[in-house]
Structures are given as C-alpha cells and as structure tokens.
Amino acid sequence: MSLFTLDPEVYKRYKDQVLKLCNSFQRIDQPGLSDKQIAETLGLDERTVTEIRCVAERDCYPLEEWETAIEFKRKAALEWAALALKRPELRDK
C-alpha cells in the first residue's frame, strides 16, 4: 500500500474552496466546516479534503513571508522594550 498523495490537479481545482470553507484560520463572521462537511459540500471524499486543506494551509504565502515575519518581530520587540524600559535608543538598535 502506497502513501496517500493528492493529485496536484485536484488540489489546484479545489484549494480556494476548501480554504474558504475550512476552520484552519479563524473567521469573523462564520464558523468553519469540518473536513467531512466540506467533502459533502464539494462532492469529494474526506481524506482528499484533509489533504487539500493541509497542503493549502502551507501554500498561502511564499517563503519570503517567513523572512518578513522575522523582521517584523525584531522591530516590534525593540519598539516595546524602548517604551517599557524608557530607553528610546533601543528603537535604533
């Protein structure tokens, strides 16, 4: 028995719909659906939906966004330290 892997064409076709319906990311106005509920909605099997969701969760942003995250946190931490410790020079560190 081989590892279950998703057909890339199926992924491309359903990625946006699954992301829109799932509960991976908190939403303001609607609770997300379970993989089983999404499968029923889209006419797919549950395992396929789970795989689409897992791949899509990681596929939303390119690697560059992870680099952006590092710089964002570095600057934000220094901003707060400068304010909390009353050391404005830390902002420019």
Place this chain on the structure above:
Amino acid sequence: MSLPPNAAAALKAGALKAGALVCGVADAAAFDAHAPDGHRPGDLLPGAKSVVVVGGAQPRAGDWAATSPWVLQTMGTTERIQSVGRKLAQSIESELGYYALYVPPGTASGDTPFLSLMLAAQLAGLGSRSLAGPVLNREHGFMYWSGVITTAPLDTDAPDPAPACPAPPCREMWEREQTTPCLKTCPAADGGCLAGRLDHGRAVRTFYDGARCNTRVHTHWIGGFQKVLEATLNEPDPDKRKMLVYGDFFTRTLWAITYSSTNIAQCFECMRVCPAAHGLKEMKS
C-alpha cells in the same frame, strides 16, 4: 457513581494549588454551536459532559520587555499549565471515578487542533476573545490554556459577560487616533494580520489574515521547515542548497522543532502591546 456536591469546587481548588491562575468548567454540549463536527468534546470522548479548563503560566514582565523576540518564543511556558491539566485528569479518574481525557496540545491534522482551547476557555467563563484574537481574562490578561474532557457531570460556569478587551487605554487611543495598540502593531493594511474598530466601546474585528499570522506565530516551526525543504529540493546548485540547509533560518527551525511544545508560539507582538493582556508594569531597572 454520583458526584459529591462540591466536586467542581474541589477540582478548582486543586487546580489553583497545582499552579493554575484560573479554573472553570464548560458544558460539553455548549461546543456544538461553535465548533465543527469532529472537534467537539464528545467527538474525542463519547459521553463527554464537561470540559475543565485551566489557565496560567503567563510570561513575566521581563519576558515582555526583552529586546529580542526570540526570548519570549524560546521561553514558552505552555508546558507548566499542561502539567496542571494532566494532574486534573488524574484527579478526576482517581477521585471521582469518571473518564477524563487531557486535551492534547498538538494538532489533529494539518494546523487544526483537536479541540479549541480558546473556545473552551470562553465557554468556561475564563475570558473572552480580544480584538487581536487571543482570549483574555479580565483579571490576569493573556495566559496559556489546558483542558480536560470528562464524562463527569460537573457544575458548569457561564461565559464571562464583560470582555477584557478593549481596555480603557485602547478606548482612549481609538478616540485620539482611530486605532488601538494591536491594530497599530500588526495592521492588515500594511503587511500585517489585523483590522477592526471600536464600535460604542466594543471591539469589532473586521479582517484577520490567519495565513500570515501563521507565518509569524510559527516562523521557525513546521511551516518554515517545509518551506525551506521545498526550496532546497528545487535548488539545482549544491552550494546554494548548502546555504539553505546550514543557514540560520533552517538551523533555528530545527532547534525549535526539537524543543517541541515549548516553541509553538513564536509571535506575541499584538499581545506585547496590549494593555489588557499584561499591562505596562514598572519594575526596577
């Protein structure tokens, strides 16, 4: 087996003694209206009646004031509150004789948790959602959560009717600047995750980029690992592959992953500036 009349109170006292700052009990059935099928207490433990939730193990003032964001994320204290959860599960089974399932802190599949501990905390009356997202307790602010699903029909607590967010300084800031500390720090309109407003003193979130938030909360975690692995596999030049695999990003990610759960949360910036989360405590320099 029937429950002693003070069972919930005794469990709460035990939780506080074990190190929790707060403890509450949610009705297992209350999850049905909020959590998707498969992520409700009864899906994990058939016959579940209650969910006991504990909170605590907050970062200290010095952690919040650290100049490096890596301090807070490598000092994660979730394990301290998880140990209280495990102890509660043991007490419920040994002292009350009911099934008790400690909610695993990991994920059921992909990035989806087994059970939302933030939802559990809300339903147990321990806090409410902030504009930034995390559940905040009115007295203690930001904290980590752990939970136990049980078949014991414990007395339950009602959700807290008064939210901690927005804090008075945030209301004042909104009047002055039409923004709040969390929205200003991580604005969706400028490459961040959050958008919202205060409407008659109530926080209303209008947009949240969960995918971007994930790159910040889990920068050096599973997602970062997978991204660099993919880039490495696609890189034909062996020298460039070496730079990717031996570089700081991948190395730090491997350290984080091998530290396991103490490194799960890696972005605190919306909470770092939040007056309701921890306040700006003056300490001696």
